[in-house]
Amino acid sequence: MPESRPTPVPLDDRLARGRSDLLDRIEQPPLDRIRHLAARRRRHGRTLGTGALAAVAVTLTLLVRPWTGGAGPAPAPPVAADPTGGPIYGDAGIIINGLTGPVTDVPGTITDVEFTDPDHGYLLAECGEGATCPASVARTEDGGVNWQVTELPDATRGRTDLDLLAFPDGRLAVAGGTSYVSTDGGRTWQxxxxxxxxxxxxxxxxxxxxxxxxxxxxxxxxxxxxxxAPVELGPVDTLGISVCWVASDATADGGWWIGGTRDGQAVAAVSRDGGGTWTETTLGPAAGPARVQVAVLGGRAYAVVTSPDGEIRGFFHSVDAGRTFTPVAAGPPAGGPGHLAGELVPLFDGRLLVAGADNRWYVSSDDGASFGRAAGNLPTVGRLARTNSGYVAYQLFSNGWVAYSVDGATWRKLQIR
Incomplete structure (x- = not known):
């Protein structure tokens, strides 16, 4: 008897089954959250100005982590923690989500903020000369919604030269002459x-x-x-550079940047072994003391040379993560601020965001050759700074408020002042 053969499955059925199996293996996007954000953006669209990002675009942009450049589970964007629909400020694709609940009061003025990931953040508040309070550190575990405040020892009273250093797993240090360390997220200090x-x-x-x-x-x-611990290991040799700026965080490839002058030249240098060795780049003559700072995002890098008080002397651009730089603009770029306030913020869409000493926001679409002001209903801003997992905007509204951003485009006003 001839061997029986199975009935062949029609091609259409095989394709349908393959498609179904493929869809089952694909992780689906958070559609409920995207629908919520889209509806919220439509409600507030008139207040955002013509440059505001659409909600879906904002959500997808935040799925990329600027501080790693690698794969892995993406953090929930700060805007997702704002379900009650607080005020939104924005223009030119820069969005700040406002307060949505109670605010924690912290004595003194917030001078330093660090986030080790989008949920865990710490801030330092200093009480200036003549104040009755010591410095204090506050911590959050939900992206800046709720905070717990702990006073530092009484010897920090009146100090205005302290620096907050945040390491993984809740290890903190406050440096400045006498230093203090914590291994429990700032609850106790030694x-x-x-x-x-x-x-x-x-x-x-x-x-x-x-x-x-x-x-x-x-x-x-x-x-x-x-x-x-954490523990200080002492000074390092910086190749004779008169240092004006030290990066507050490492780049994705582990590089720590410093900038300043040596022998009349503006110089940037990077160490990828914790200060053991340095590779330097000369950016041209320096007219007196020069503050050189560098910002890196993937293969793109920017350098700016300013006077110590922030007067812009030149912008530089790199397409190889800072190994080489090309001059972009000599002196203050067209349409931009004359003086820079804080650090450069590269955006995922290829633009560059800065704050001016005039307390305004500016964006560049040509690598720093020219800038346009982001106005709309954006609040005034004191300065921008990088942290371990994003960026911080200080002195919003000119009265002490602070905002945090994972990507530099979408910000959340922290519920503390």
Whole structure:
């Protein structure tokens, strides 16, 4: 008897089954959250100005992590923690989500904010000379909605030269002459100390030494902090550069940047081994003391040379993550601020965001050759700074408010002041 053969499955059925299997393996986007954001953007569209981002675009943009450049689970965007529909401020694709609930009061003025991931953040508030309060540190575990405040020792009363350093797993340090460290997210604090240099170690962090600058506002020393404990390891050799700026966070490839002058030249240098060795780039003559800072996002990098008080002297652009730079604009770029306030913020759409000393926001679409002002109903801003997992905007509305952003485009006003 001839061997029986199975009945062939029609081609259409096989294709349908393959399509179904493929869809089952694909992780679906958070459609409920996207629909909610889209509806919310439509309600507030008139207040955002013509440059506001659509909700879906904002949501998808935030799925990329600017501080890693790699794959992995994306953090929930800050806007998703704002279900009650608070005020929104925006223009030119820059959006700030306003307050949505109770605000925590912190004594003094917020001077330093660091986020180790989009949920876990810490801030330092200093009480200036003549104040009755010591400095304090506040912590959040929900992206800046709720905060707990802890006072630092009484010796910090009147200090205005403190720096907050945040390491993974709730390890913190407050540097500035006498240092204090915490291993429990700032709940308790102990006197810090110094340890013998260990040689470059993973996670080491170069930090500007408070109080070490010269009369020209430059000449800072650079010290290394090790995350275990954490503990200060002492100063490092910076190749004779008169340092005016030290990056507050490493780039995705582990590089720590410093900038300043040497032998009449504006110089930027990067270390990828915790300050053990440095690779430097000369950006041209420096007319007196120069503050050089660098910002890197993927292969794009920007450098700007300013005077110590922020007067812009030149912009530079790189397409190889800062290994080489090309001059873009000499002096203040067209349409931009004459003086820079804080750090450069590269955006995922290829633009560059900065704050001016005039307390306004500016964006460039040509690598810093020219800028346009982002106005709309955006509040005034004091300065922009990078943190471990995004960016911080200080002195919003000129009265102490702070905002945090994962990507530099969408910001959340922190519920503390």
């Amino acid at each position: 006197l810090g100390g110094r340890a013998k240099p260990l040689g470059p170690q993973p996670g080491d962090r170069p930090v500007r030494q408070p109080g070490s600058r010269g009369a020209d506002g430059c000449g800072y020393g650079v010290s290394i902090w090790h995350p275990d």
